[in-house]
Amino acid sequence: MEYKISNRLRLAAIIMVVLGLLGVGYGFMDAHSVTEDNISEILAAEHDAHGGGHATEGHGSAGHGNDHAKTSHDNSHGESASHAEEGHGESAHGSLTEHEEHALHQIHNRPYAALYVAAFFFFMIALGVLAFYAIQYAAQAGWSPVLFRVMEGITSYVLPGGIIVLLIAFFADSHLFVWLKDGVTDVNSENYDYLVAGKSSWLNKTGFFIRGAIFLGGWALYRHFSRKFSIAQDSADDNRNFKKNFRISAAFLVFYIYTESMMSWDWIMSVDPHWFSTLFGWYVFASMFVSGITVIAMITIYLKSKGLLEFVNDSHIHDLAKFMFGISIFWTYLWFSQFMLIWYSNIPEEVTYFVTRIEHYKLPFFGMLAMNFIFPLLVLMNSDYKRIPWFVVMAGIIILCGHYLDVFNMIMPATVVERWSIGIPEIGSILLFGGLFLFIVFTALGKAPLLAKGNPFMKESKHFHY
Amino acid sequence: MEASKVIHAIYTDDEVLMSAVKKVKSEKHHIEEIYTPFPVHGLDKAMGLAPTRIAITSFLYGCVGLTVAIVMMNFIMIKDWPQDIGGKPSFSYLENMPAFVPIMFELTVFFAAHLMVITFYLRSRMWPFKKAENPDPRTTDDHFLMEIAIHDNESELTSLLQETGAVEINIVDKDEDAH
Numbered sequence: 001m002e003y004k005i006s007n008r009l010r011l012a013a014i015i016m017v018v019l020g021l022l023g024v025g026y027g028f029m030d031a032h033s034v035t036e037d038n039i040s041e042i043l044a045a046e047h048d049a050h051g052g053g054h055a056t057e058g059h060g061s062a063g064h065g066n067d068h069a070k071t072s073h074d075n076s077h078g079e080s081a082s083h084a085e086e087g088h089g090e091s092a093h094g095s096l097t098e099h100e101e102h103a104l105h106q107i108h109n110r111p112y113a114a115l116y117v118a119a120f121f122f123f124m125i126a127l128g129v130l131a132f133y134a135i136q137y138a139a140q141a142g143w144s145p146v147l148f149r150v151m152e153g154i155t156s157y158v159l160p161g162g163i164i165v166l167l168i169a170f171f172a173d174s175h176l177f178v179w180l181k182d183g184v185t186d187v188n189s190e191n192y193d194y195l196v197a198g199k200s201s202w203l204n205k206t207g208f209f210i211r212g213a214i215f216l217g218g219w220a221l222y223r224h225f226s227r228k229f230s231i232a233q234d235s236a237d238d239n240r241n242f243k244k245n246f247r248i249s250a251a252f253l254v255f256y257i258y259t260e261s262m263m264s265w266d267w268i269m270s271v272d273p274h275w276f277s278t279l280f281g282w283y284v285f286a287s288m289f290v291s292g293i294t295v296i297a298m299i300t301i302y303l304k305s306k307g308l309l310e311f312v313n314d315s316h317i318h319d320l321a322k323f324m325f326g327i328s329i330f331w332t333y334l335w336f337s338q339f340m341l342i343w344y345s346n347i348p349e350e351v352t353y354f355v356t357r358i359e360h361y362k363l364p365f366f367g368m369l370a371m372n373f374i375f376p377l378l379v380l381m382n383s384d385y386k387r388i389p390w391f392v393v394m395a396g397i398i399i400l401c402g403h404y405l406d407v408f409n410m411i412m413p414a415t416v417v418e419r420w421s422i423g424i425p426e427i428g429s430i431l432l433f434g435g436l437f438l439f440i441v442f443t444a445l446g447k448a449p450l451l452a453k454g455n456p457f458m459k460e461s462k463h464f465h466y
Numbered sequence: 467m468e469a470s471k472v473i474h475a476i477y478t479d480d481e482v483l484m485s486a487v488k489k490v491k492s493e494k495h496h497i498e499e500i501y502t503p504f505p506v507h508g509l510d511k512a513m514g515l516a517p518t519r520i521a522i523t524s525f526l527y528g529c530v531g532l533t534v535a536i537v538m539m540n541f542i543m544i545k546d547w548p549q550d551i552g553g554k555p556s557f558s559y560l561e562n563m564p565a566f567v568p569i570m571f572e573l574t575v576f577f578a579a580h581l582m583v584i585t586f587y588l589r590s591r592m593w594p595f596k597k598a599e600n601p602d603p604r605t606t607d608d609h610f611l612m613e614i615a616i617h618d619n620e621s622e623l624t625s626l627l628q629e630t631g632a633v634e635i636n637i638v639d640k641d642e643d644a645h
Contacts, residue, residue: 340564340565340567
């Protein structure tokens with residue numbers, strides 16, 4: 001089946017990109033309207049507005065008292081570098097107090113962080129699909145080959161999406177990664193940070209981008225060749241291309257699981273360079289995997305509703321929905337394992353991560369748990385519901401929003417701390433990369449027939465019945 | 467009125483059995499029972515059996531297990547004797563909840579799994595020392611047996627079953643005490 005991106009879809013994508021650009025532009029202008037000159041007045045205005053609220057909050061129980069103690073500890077920990085040098089800091093920056101300086105940084109970080117969260121979110125969908133695709137090949141799955149072209153369409157975003165993420169990281173610099181601040185590794189600097197300096201053999205700008213290029217290069221190479229062999233298999237009279245695809249998929253999966261883990265340290269965990277967690281790579285993987293599968297299901301249902309995938313039946317949708325259900329629970333398992341271990345032992349250097357989040361991000365932090373766990377658990381448990389397209393789409397929308405929030409919760413608390421909001425910069429960034437994603441993916445979907453007809457498992461897949 | 471005589475048609479192939487079931491159903495005869503040595507995919511659908519509701523019972527049992535876990539630990543750890551154990555906040559259930567989740571999870575699974583299995587045993591009448599209800603021992607090895615009640619249509623049924631490829635057709639008196 002041939003598909004061509006419809007004019008309406010293309011127009012919608014372009015409108016999204018334009019609106020997104022406007023939103024992002026506004027975000028930067030708005031952030032930069034706050035400068036060293038007027039930060040004092042802005043903060044003073046904020047304090048007046050919040051004064052009443054703080055007074056009532058004061059009536060806390062013993063439990064609350066504990067929380068506050070932890071918070072203040074967290075703050076001093078997160079910013080230990082500057083706090084340790086408090087005296088120097090104030091003299092160096094003249095009129096600005098320590099508090100004003102932090103607030104100014106947070107306000108300026110916001111548009112960068114908003115861009116980065118959205119860019120990473122859409123990139124991670126494409127990368128998750130790429131991993132799923134490789135697994136289908138390596139496992140020689142018999143049900144999924146009818147969906148291969150949809151997956152290949154989505155993975156076309158891996159390379160551009162990854163480049164965008166790296167570019168944002170490059171230009172955002174210390175707005176995202178505090179370990180890139182001038183002088184963090186220099187003992188004589190006021191910014192000197194003993195902990196970050198100790199990690200500087202890994203966390204340095206050159207290394208970051210060399211590794212980024214290797215990760216992205218490897219993923220894009222696999223995507224390029226698997227697509228090439230998949231297309232070549234369509235007109236081949238033997239299974240040579242399929243076998244090649246099988247081999248490179250197995251090799252890619254080994255490469256992927258190492259690089260994905262390191263990517264998550266570099267691109268995400270390093271926004272909190274004082275904090276570390278061993279299962280973080282898996283956690284990020286689960287998040288990208290479930291969002292990727294959700295997007296496969298949603299695009300498949302969309303194309304099927306256009307009558308373009310008549311070989312995809314209810315059972316394929318059912319299987320995808322089972323994956324959405326299962327991996328959502330897998331994600332929760334990892335989220336909880338990370339959270340509970342750290343909460344239970346309550347070691348100050350680790351627990352600050354969650355203290356910041358629970359203190360300042362209560363709604364997004366626990367809201368995402370409801371969206372990514374309780375909702376799919378209850379909605380997608382019933383076998384009949386997994387076969388109903390609109391049901392799967394609704395569940396998919398909630399899961400995607402939940403995983404956007406997941407990335408949001410990973411990046412924002414380290415960059416803008418309590419000054420977060422989901423406003424114009426955030427929504428603008430989502431529109432920008434969402435539009436770009438739709439445009440690239442649906443253009444790629446139009447470049448090859450929607451049925452990978454040369455695949456040796458195609459007949460089995462077409463008759464797949466659950 | 468319960469029929470006292472039944473017809474036993476024996477098959478040696480599950481494909482043949484499936485087409486025989488479809489044929490018998492299309493002739494509007496009621497199939498009493500089918501004995502097979504292994505699960506035949508799609509047989510329940512061909513016989514028109516109602517889907518099982520055991521998954522629903524399992525979900526409900528899981529909810530019971532979760533409730534038991536919550537009520538139990540809330541009483542023991544929070545209400546009855548809220549000790550300070552290693553600084554864990556035992557002021558309210560919610561505050562100490564992460565520590566209870568492993569138990570909540572396990573009890574949910576435990577109740578869901580075990581009560582569902584017991585439900586299965588009860589509904590399919592299986593227990594130790596139960597007398598086997600097997601009309602022909604070969605059906606546990608490589609034969610398939612279809613049992614149809616006779617209502618004064620013995621010859622018609624016999625010829626119908628012969629057509630469907632049965633290798634053996636027996637008419638037997640149904641022993642009501644066997645169950």
